[in-house]
Amino acid sequence: xxxxxxxxxxxxxxxxxxxxxxxxxxxxxxxxxxxxxxxxxxxxxxxxxxxxxxxxxxxxxxxxxxxxxxxxxxxxxxxxxxxxxxxxxxxxxxxxxxxxxxxxxxxxxxxxxxxxxxxxxxxxxxxxxxxxxxxxxxxxxxxxxxxxxxxxxxxxxxxxxxxxxxxxxxxxxxxxxxxxxxxxxxxxxxxxxxxxxxxxxxxxxxxxxxxxxxxxxxxxxxxxxxxxxxxxxxxxxxxxxxxxxxxxxxxxxxxxxxxxxxxxxxxxxxxxxxxxxxxxxxxxxxxxxxxxxxxxxxxxxxxxxxxxxxxxxxxxxxxxxxxxxxxxxxxxxxxxxxxxxxxxxxxxxxxxxxxxxxxxxxxxxxxxxxxxxxxxxxxxxxxxxxxxxxxxxxxxxxxxxxxxxxxxxxxxxxxxxxxxxxxxxxxxxxxxxxxxxxxxxxxxxxxxxxxxxxxxxxxxxxxxxxxxxxxxxxxxxxxxxxxxxxxxxxxxxxxxxxxxxxxxxxxxxxxxxxxxxxxxxxxxxxxxxxxxxxxxxxxxxxxxxxxxxxxxxxxxxxxxxxxxxxxxxxxxxxxxxxxxxxxxxxxxxxxxxxxxxxxxxxxxxxxxxxxxxxxxxxxxxxxxxxxxxxxxxxxxxxxxxxxxxxxxxxxxxxxxxxxxxxxxxxxxxxxxxxxxxxxxxxxxxxxxxxxxxxxxxxxxxxxxxxxxxxxxxxxx
Numbered sequence: 185x186x187x188x189x190x191x192x193x194x195x196x197x198x199x200x201x202x203x204x205x206x207x208x209x210x211x212x213x214x215x216x217x218x219x220x221x222x223x224x225x226x227x228x229x230x231x232x233x234x235x236x237x238x239x240x241x242x243x244x245x246x247x248x249x250x251x252x253x254x255x256x257x258x259x260x261x262x263x264x265x266x267x268x269x270x271x272x273x274x275x276x277x278x279x280x281x282x283x284x285x286x287x288x289x290x291x292x293x294x295x296x297x298x299x300x301x302x303x304x305x306x307x308x309x310x311x312x313x314x315x316x317x318x319x320x321x322x323x324x325x326x327x328x329x330x331x332x333x334x335x336x337x338x339x340x341x342x343x344x345x346x347x348x349x350x351x352x353x354x355x356x357x358x359x360x361x362x363x364x365x366x367x368x369x370x371x372x373x374x375x376x377x378x379x380x381x382x383x384x385x386x387x388x389x390x391x392x393x394x395x396x397x398x399x400x401x402x403x404x405x406x407x408x409x410x411x412x413x414x415x416x417x418x419x420x421x422x423x424x425x426x427x428x429x430x431x432x433x434x435x436x437x438x439x440x441x442x443x444x445x446x447x448x449x450x451x452x453x454x455x456x457x458x459x460x461x462x463x464x465x466x467x468x469x470x471x472x473x474x475x476x477x478x479x480x481x482x483x484x485x486x487x488x489x490x491x492x493x494x495x496x497x498x499x500x501x502x503x504x505x506x507x508x509x510x511x512x513x514x515x516x517x518x519x520x521x522x523x524x525x526x527x528x529x530x531x532x533x534x535x536x537x538x539x540x541x542x543x544x545x546x547x548x549x550x551x552x553x554x555x556x557x558x559x560x561x562x563x564x565x566x567x568x569x570x571x572x573x574x575x576x577x578x579x580x581x582x583x584x585x586x587x588x589x590x591x592x593x594x595x596x597x598x599x600x601x602x603x604x605x606x607x608x609x610x611x612x613x614x615x616x617x618x619x620x621x622x623x624x625x626x627x628x629x630x631x632x633x634x635x636x637x638x639x640x641x642x643x644x645x646x647x648x649x650x651x652x653x654x655x656x657x658x659x660x661x662x663x664x665x666x667x668x669x670x671x672x673x674x675x676x677x678x679x680x681x682x683x684x685x686x687x688x689x690x691x692x693x694x695x696x697x698x699x700x701x702x703x704x705x706x707x708x709x710x711x712x713x714x715x716x717x718x719x720x721x722x723x724x725x726x727x728x729x730x731x732x733x734x735x736x737x738x739x740x741x742x743x744x745x746x747x748x749x750x751x752x753x754x755x756x757x758x759x760x761x762x763x764x765x766x767x768x769x770x771x772x773x774x775x776x777x778x779x780x781x782x783x784x785x786x787x788x789x790x791x792x793x794x795x796x797x798x799x800x801x802x803x804x805x806x807x808x809x810x811x812x813x814x815x816x817x818x819x820x821x822x823x824x825x826x827x828x829x830x831x832x833x834x835x836x837x838x839x840x841x842x843x844x845x846x847x848x849x850x851x852x853x854x855x856x857x858x859x860x861x862x863x864x865x866x867x868x869x870x871x872x873x874x875x876x877x878x879x880x881x882x883x884x885x886x887x888x889x890x891x892x893x894x895x896x897x898x899x900x
Contacts, residue, residue, distance in 0.1 A: 329667025
């Protein structure tokens, strides 16, 4: 696999390099209406053309997001090679895996392996990643360790979600739609100039769904109701020519239902008639997903001189979550799970950007402080009656992180640019009020006295790279980068206080070669090959076994792994009105040194399919002078993979599958558009998660085929 990957993608890269100069002549021969637009990104903390950034980068624009039916973070992987996004606990905890690097943990206190940023603000907990998308300008997925400009917990990469910003042009956008399971939504945004120096934009989204695609066989009710509303206000103030201030205030709430857990339960036979019916499961409780959140950020850009800009980003987030879920999937009260989390985070970044001639310098400092409080409990009257009716655990984790960083680019020759970056990070974690309790009717006994543990780490990360531009629209890059994800504490239930010890940092050293080339004005080609050395990998899984209790999940460093792989994507507009986007990713992962019983050397990493494919085709044409029609087909394929590698259980294997979507629309003039769409057009049944607990294997499934119609109005 390794040799095949390197050989094939090496040929692609070399071929693109050879073709680029010879195709430059075609710049003037391609018609203007088939030329691809230039995409400006901020992946390296400043505005650049995508073809000038020596990082593997996938970008989805606002139109591509809508056409592909991307409504939440988990949908982004449908159009991004080597990216897996899924909900690991119902629909309330999101895992991000990039090139095989991720974390399945459902506890709220542990950070994802890929940093997720919304308008330049890092979100510290996977519980905060279930938000819906609205008024989004673009999504940038950076692949590989981001150890200099991003730093904290980005061994896998980073995902940047950028909302539409205020302008001085009056804009109104409204969309409403209705679809399967009595689902309707309303998205709206209005923006423009309030004064000569103050612009504003207000956006809101509400999503309501009165039924669902799952059935609770205990009471016969449909499950899947959605009640979610979010809003965002942005104010852009330009008090004078050299200072710009952006205020972002946002809030939202959710009162929805958790997805049911389809369990192959070994403690009862009542669910046997439904084992082959994945959309039917049992629940002895009403599944709830209750979230309240608000936050804000203040960004100040001061242009000190034409070459020097000072940026300050201050941000605060407040997130409360109360969820109820039946884990055992039956009418029995065995593992009815209640999670109550409170998350508070504050961050401050100061950054200086210097761009002059052949030198670019970006340096600064970063500070963050966050507190995660949790009280998780399980109703167990039909499972462990000797312990009472409830067992659970509590903890409070406080994290402080400090960092200083410097990123430099030096054009040492007309076509060569040397890249270098360093980041020093110091992080402290205090894990206290930690205990496990049990009892009945609110009278609880602590299994062990509440304890406190601490963890501290200091790390240097960074990268070195070389960019080569044989022609203006082709970039060949090579880099060596190193990133780390800090250690910490597992937030899961345990009866043994000796287990409450910190796991250590994990780190990745990545070697990558890639090319980005506008082969023709209407044809963009990107490709990369990479090789990772993965040390002290943090794994979440059924690592612990409590006598008399059964399997308990936990987090631990399992050893070292290697990851080889490659990816490529093509964006092509062959004729006027036809847009094509295709991507392919392949990876080979392997545990090369295990230090944990049950994880065998040679095992593949979880959530790492060897092959991923994605595609989007859109064609639009004129029906008359005022009416245009369009059709979009999109889809993604992933090969077989494992959700868990502990003991390599066959129950954790997932077959490969393809999911396709389509949309047709009519645009009337410049303002109105009506459309109809189908998601999962072939009604494919596929697993999104598999996890074992003390009563059996539980599975999550993707939704079946759904339909919707939409009406949108736009005034610019």
